[in-house]
Every structure is written in C-alpha cells, then in structure tokens.
Amino acid sequence: MMVSGVGVLSTPVEKAEAAQAETALTALSALTVSDSASMSGYSRSQFGEEWADVDGNGYDTRDDILKRDLTKVTYGDSKHCEVTSGTLSDPYTGKTISFHRGKTTSTAVQIDHVVALGNAWSTGAQSWSATQRESPANDPLNLLAVDGDANEAKGDKDASSWIPSETTSDCAYVARQITVKKKYSLWVTSSEKSAMSKVLATCPNQSLATSSSLDAPASAPKPTLTYRTHVQTYGWQGWVNTGAMSGTSGKAKRLEAISIRLTSNLGSAYDVYYRVHAQHFGWMGWAKDGADAGTAGYAYRLEAIQITLVRKGGSAPGSTSNAFRQKTSTAKKATSSKASSSKSTSTSSFKKAKSSKGVVLTCKTSASDSWLRWRK
Numbered sequence: 416m417m418v419s420g421v422g423v424l425s426t427p428v429e430k431a432e433a434a435q436a437e438t439a440l441t442a443l444s445a446l447t448v449s450d451s452a453s454m455s456g457y458s459r460s461q462f463g464e465e466w467a468d469v470d471g472n473g474y475d476t477r478d479d480i481l482k483r484d485l486t487k488v489t490y491g492d493s494k495h496c497e498v499t500s501g502t503l504s505d506p507y508t509g510k511t512i513s514f515h516r517g518k519t520t521s522t523a524v525q526i527d528h529v530v531a532l533g534n535a536w537s538t539g540a541q542s543w544s545a546t547q548r549e550s551p552a553n554d555p556l557n558l559l560a561v562d563g564d565a566n567e568a569k570g571d572k573d574a575s576s577w578i579p580s581e582t583t584s585d586c587a588y589v590a591r592q593i594t595v596k597k598k599y600s601l602w603v604t605s606s607e608k609s610a611m612s613k614v615l616a617t618c619p620n621q622s623l624a625t626s627s628s629l630d631a632p633a634s635a636p637k638p639t640l641t642y643r644t645h646v647q648t649y650g651w652q653g654w655v656n657t658g659a660m661s662g663t664s665g666k667a668k669r670l671e672a673i674s675i676r677l678t679s680n681l682g683s684a685y686d687v688y689y690r691v692h693a694q695h696f697g698w699m700g701w702a703k704d705g706a707d708a709g710t711a712g713y714a715y716r717l718e719a720i721q722i723t724l725v726r727k728g729g730s731a732p733g734s735t736s737n738a739f740r741q742k743t744s745t746a747k748k749a750t751s752s753k754a755s756s757s758k759s760t761s762t763s764s765f766k767k768a769k770s771s772k773g774v775v776l777t778c779k780t781s782a783s784d785s786w787l788r789w790r791k
Contacts, residue, residue, distance in 0.1 A: 463549035533571025672709025712742030
C-alpha cells in the first residue's frame with residue numbers, strides 16, 4: 416500500500432466519496448466497533464523507517480510536514496530539503512511557536528500521527544504487512560505539526576483519552592481521525608466511538624478531512640476574522656481581515672462602534688458574539704456575526720470590548736437588546752425643526768402693537784387659544 420499522489424484523489428472510490436461530501440458523523444457510524452487488540456509486539460519500527468522519504472521528493476516526511484504546516488520557513492540548504500526554522504500556529508493548544516532546528520530546540524515542534532501508531536496497531540494494523548504499515552506512518556493525511564508537549568501528552572491515546580485543549584480544533588481533529596480510520600479500515604472501540612460522537616454532536620455537519628496534499632496545510636482551512644469600525648466624524652470604515660488595522664491613526668478621532676464576522680470553516684461551526692462598553696452608556700447588548708455594536712453619532716468612545724464564540728445556533732451569552740445606538744443626525748433634526756416651525760406659523764395669527772415698553776409681538780395659537788408674548 417503506497418501513499419496517494421500529492422493533492423490527488425487517486426481512486427474512483429476516493430473521488431466518489433469526495434463528491435458526496437460525507438460527514439464525519441456518518442462515516443463514524445459505518446466504522447467497525449471492536450475491542451482493542453493486544454499491544455504485544457508493537458514498536459515504532461513495525462511501521463518502517465522513521466520519517467523516510469517514501470514519496471521520493473527529496474524531503475524526509477518530517478521536513479515535508481514542517482514545510483507544509485509552518486510559516487516564515489527558512490532552509491539549511493539551497494535545495495530546500497531541510498527546514499531550519501519557522502513559525503507554527505499550533506492546532507492543539509492555540510499557541511504560536513517558534514521552531515528552530517537543534518538538539519535541544521527541535522522538540523518544541525513535533526509531528527503527530529493523528530491516529531497514533533500504537534492505536535493503529537491495536538485496531539487492525541498488526542495484521543498488515545510491513546509495507547502496508549509504512550503508509551499511515553508517512554501519510555500527510557495522518558500527520559500534523561504540533562506543540563511538542565501536547566504530542567507527548569497524547570502518546571498513543573485515542574479520542575476517549577485525549578482531545579486537543581484548543582476546543583475550536585476538536586471537531587476537525589476527530590474528523591481527521593475518522594477519515595484515517597476509514598481510509599485504512601481500522602476499527603474503533605466503543606468508548607472511542609462514544610467520545611467521537613460526543614464531540615461531533617456539537618458540529619453534526621463536520622465534513623471528513625479531504626486534504627493530504629503537501630502543498631497546503633492538512634488541517635482545516637485557516638479561518639479569517641473580518642471586522643470594521645465606526646470612527647467619529649468619518650463613519651463606518653471598510654471591512655478588513657485578520658491583523659489589518661481598522662480605524663484612524665493620528666487623527667484624534669474616537670472609535671464608536673465595531674462589527675465582527677467569521678469566515679471559512681470557523682464561521683460555519685461558530686457564531687461570534689461581542690459587546691462593547693461605551694462612554695456614558697456602559698455595557699451594551701450582545702451583537703452577533705457582523706451586526707453593529709456600539710454607538711454612532713454621539714462621539715462616545717469605546718472603552719472595552721468582550722468577544723466570545725458560541726457553537727452555531729447556540730444561545731447568546733446574554734441580552735442582545737440595545738447592542739447599537741444611532742443618534743439622529745443634526746441635519747435631520749434641523750429639517751424636522753424647520754418643518755415644525757413652518758407648520759406652527761401657518762396655523763397661528765400674529766399681531767403687532769406698540770406700548771410704552773417697546774414693541775409687543777403676540778401670537779394666538781388656533782389649537783389652544785392660549786396667548787404667547789415676546790417683548791423687546
């Protein structure tokens with residue numbers, strides 16, 4: 416059994432499965448459930464040479480995955496065969512980790528077998544040939560660059576004993592395990608299936624993992640945070656993406672309101688809720704998924720903001736009333752005032768008379784028959 420070609424669905428079965436966009440929950444229900452087999456005879460060497468260059472591309476498997484999953488990658492040779500440094504956004508802990516190759520530093524970033532090799536051994540792989548076992552050990556679909564401590568804490572545990580601490584990754588993590596077990600006809604234990612089902616209950620539409628390419632991250636597409644701000648006198652600014660500045664600089668203008676929304680896979684799994692503490696108003700209601708939060712037209716500054724993610728369709732973290740207040744514009748008020756004045760004039764009668772103290776202007780309103788006097 417050999418690793419599939421890079422980025423290619425290599426068989427009619429794989430193509431058909433991708434076209435059906437099967438959910439992880441559906442695939443889980445089709446997996447065989449059985450007790451774990453004995454770990455007797457297991458060793459890492461049963462799955463072939465560690466980090467062999469099985470696809471003949473000039474990289475060993477570890478460097479393949481580092482190159483794929485890290486950003487700001489540097490290399491130790493002109494052919495880019497050895498990754499010497501880079502930055503990892505760790506899917507298991509949410510941390511940003513700087514990787515530097517070295518005897519005491521390389522272990523900060525490790526390559527995790529999503530379905531651990533020990534787990535694969537005890538759920539079907541011990542009956543395979545040595546050549547067959549080499550495949551899941553080096554398949555990019557089953558490999559992720561992760562925090563070293565998290566990888567060591569996981570060991571050979573299945574989903575019933577270990578799930579990433581970064582909860583936004585648990586659905587994708589379980590879906591990838593199911594995808595690998597389906598691909599290699601590995602079974603699950605009843606406790607493992609129960610744990611997987613519990614996770615997927617929060618994301619029932621989670622799809623199977625589809626990317627095993629070395630040209631793109633094997634984890635789910637990176638989500639994008641998109642946001643815009645309302646600035647005093649300037650109004651709403653355009654939408655910008657993760658890391659970009661929104662607002663003004665050097666203008667001494669206040670931020671009055673904000674809107675936030677999620678895209679990509681994170682937006683399909685979560686609603687983003689946020690609320691602001693506005694000058695004079697205090698904490699306002701929770702806004703959701705691109706709705707406006709704050710004030711506009713008051714020139715009241717934002718003093719604090721609170722943001723949280725809720726599983727898609729879940730309950731709001733608090734009251735959603737009064738999340739945004741818009742002040743009626745001066746021009747609108749002036750127009751309204753002018754119209755009111757014109758109306759009053761048309762329904763009133765005016766008199767002009769002289770007195771020893773000056774001119775007296777009198778106005779009798781037809782509506783109330785009351786007298787209003789202005790003297791000068």
